[in-house]
Amino acid sequence: MAGHAFAGELSSGEALYRQAQGLEAEASYTGAAELYGQALPVLLQEGNAELAYACGEAARKLAILQYTYPDTLEQSKERIREAYPQATGERIEDWTSRRTPRRCVCPAMKRRFPDAA
Numbered sequence: 001m002a003g004h005a006f007a008g009e010l011s012s013g014e015a016l017y018r019q020a021q022g023l024e025a026e027a028s029y030t031g032a033a034e035l036y037g038q039a040l041p042v043l044l045q046e047g048n049a050e051l052a053y054a055c056g057e058a059a060r061k062l063a064i065l066q067y068t069y070p071d072t073l074e075q076s077k078e079r080i081r082e083a084y085p086q087a088t089g090e091r092i093e094d095w096t097s098r099r100t101p102r103r104c105v106c107p108a109m110k111r112r113f114p115d116a117a
Contacts, residue, residue, distance in 0.1 A: 013042035017055050024058065033062040
């Protein structure tokens with residue numbers, strides 16, 4: 001079947017896609033987005049429409065994530081230090097090291113946000 005390789009025989013596009021998935025699993029989103037971007041045209045050229053669609057969706061998801069949470073961990077910590085100068089380094093580390101979403105109550109508004117990776 002065109003666009004599909006047997007086990008152990010990955011096409012160039014599929015190999016790039018799998019590498020991108022690995023980086024995404026490690027929370028290396030910038031590298032993963034770059035590889036998804038490289039994989040997509042290769043997958044289309046190879047005729048692997050199903051994997052090309054999955055690749056495009058993964059790239060879209062990461063673009064939204066990067067747009068929503070543009071700061072690095074250190075930039076986030078610096079913003080916290082500026083907003084809450086009384087917060088200790090230990091407290092800031094606690095806030096930024098959690099992997100679960102938490103709720104932040106700001107004056108006159110409530111927001112939920114997950115930790116940036």
